Amino acid sequence: MSSPAGPAPSAVAHETRARATLRRELQGLSAYPVTPPWPGIKLELMEDNLLDPAHATPEHIRLREVLAARVASAAFNRYPDPAAPRVKALLRERFAIGARWSLLLGNGSDELISLVTLATAGCGGTVIAPEPTFSVFRHAAIASGARFVGVALRTDFTLDVDGLLEAITCEQPKLVWIVYPNNPTGNLFSVEAIERVLAAAPGLVVIDEAYEPFAGGASFLPRLAEFPNLLVMRTLSKIGLAGVRLGYLVGDRAWLGPIDALRGPFNVGVLAQAAAEVLLEHYEVLAGHARAMVAGRDRLIEALGRLPGVTAFPSQANFVLARFPDAEAVFAALKVRGILVRNLSTSHPLMHNTLRLSVGTPDEVEALIAALAEILRR
Numbered sequence: 272m273s274s275p276a277g278p279a280p281s282a283v284a285h286e287t288r289a290r291a292t293l294r295r296e297l298q299g300l301s302a303y304p305v306t307p308p309w310p311g312i313k314l315e316l317m318e319d320n321l322l323d324p325a326h327a328t329p330e331h332i333r334l335r336e337v338l339a340a341r342v343a344s345a346a347f348n349r350y351p352d353p354a355a356p357r358v359k360a361l362l363r364e365r366f367a368i369g370a371r372w373s374l375l376l377g378n379g380s381d382e383l384i385s386l387v388t389l390a391t392a393g394c395g396g397t398v399i400a401p402e403p404t405f406s407v408f409r410h411a412a413i414a415s416g417a418r419f420v421g422v423a424l425r426t427d428f429t430l431d432v433d434g435l436l437e438a439i440t441c442e443q444p445k446l447v448w449i450v451y452p453n454n455p456t457g458n459l460f461s462v463e464a465i466e467r468v469l470a471a472a473p474g475l476v477v478i479d480e481a482y483e484p485f486a487g488g489a490s491f492l493p494r495l496a497e498f499p500n501l502l503v504m505r506t507l508s509k510i511g512l513a514g515v516r517l518g519y520l521v522g523d524r525a526w527l528g529p530i531d532a533l534r535g536p537f538n539v540g541v542l543a544q545a546a547a548e549v550l551l552e553h554y555e556v557l558a559g560h561a562r563a564m565v566a567g568r569d570r571l572i573e574a575l576g577r578l579p580g581v582t583a584f585p586s587q588a589n590f591v592l593a594r595f596p597d598a599e600a601v602f603a604a605l606k607v608r609g610i611l612v613r614n615l616s617t618s619h620p621l622m623h624n625t626l627r628l629s630v631g632t633p634d635e636v637e638a639l640i641a642a643l644a645e646i647l648r649r
């Protein structure tokens with residue numbers, strides 16, 4: 272087809288114009304890797320597998336019926352109320368978030384990571400995070416035109432506090448991310464080390480508590496008032512709502528007001544709000560699943576410890592990081608048996624030969640242990 276101006280431009284012309292126009296730093300950036308739906312046992316992204324229809328209990332069936340009715344009566348022909356008052360009230364009630372603190376909702380905490388980065392370090396500022404950690408921090412920094420500086424953890428996955436403090440002094444970061452417990456290592460960093468980072472950081476420190484439901488109550492939320500530069504971020508993704516997309520940020524208005532100003536006007540949709548309301552109203556179901564996942568995690572760590580050549584690292588999350596003699600081969604052999612986990616071997620030098628194993632249902636945990644035992648016996 273030709274346009275009124277002449278023949279349609281060739282693919283090369285598109286490529287040339289796009290290269291010349293798009294920001295340079297985007298050229299090396301790719302989208303977060305997401306596997307297409309997996310028909311077997313999926314232990315890849317720390318979802319709540321207990322809520323899969325295949326494991327439905329009478330309680331789950333009732334919950335889905337309530338959900339269906341609420342979604343059916345939702346005003347999906349109208350723009351959502353971005354204030355989401357009912358969702359926020361439920362979050363405040365469930366997680367003891369006092370009226371003193373503001374709440375900002377995001378389309379998953381992924382969106383909040385972008386907004387926080389843009390609001391603080393975007394256009395030339397620096398973001399620091401201990402690494403290995405959640406890769407979206409680096410991605411969001413690059414996308415926002417910020418500089419990202421990763422400070423390696425020690426080999427036992429504790430924070431290298433001296434290294435971090437030195438980087439903070441040299442780089443004067445606008446933003447520091449600390450994941451508590453950390454993904455992908457699963458451990459909680461020392462409270463004292465985090466306090467030193469909070470004291471030294473000249474800008475904002477966000478503690479990402481995505482795995483808080485599995486961490487036995489460890490949280491910086493009750494300590495917000497102690498630090499003028501602290502925000503706490505959480506998500507409902509790890510306790511049953513990964514597909515709904517709802518993250519939240521808690522802290523003082525002085526921070527959240529300007530970050531909120533960057534948000535798209537209707538970022539959390541009517542259906543997401545309706546679903547989050549129903550699930551938060553039935554939070555005891557999700558909390559029960561979190562307890563089951565903690566039991567599954569401990570069972571998995573104990574069983575991995577008995578397998579030849581395997582090191583399972585302590586975890587306070589709903590996944591276990593483990594080192595294998597040949598992680599690539601184990602990953603492939605699990606896949607052949609229908610089990611999908613995350614191979615992190617090439618993601619960071621400290622992750623050499625590691626796989627991250629999400630905790631599934633009790634049966635899935637047993638199937639994983641049996642498959643690993645069989646693979647490693649060969």
Ligand SMILES: Cc1ncc(COP(=O)(O)O)c(C=O)c1O
Pocket residue numbers: 316317378379380381382405450454479481505506507508513516517518
């Ligand atoms: C540490 C951490 N933060 C944030 C997220 C993203 O959560 P959400 O699903 O709310 O975007 C994840 C997801 O794996 C995570 O591990």
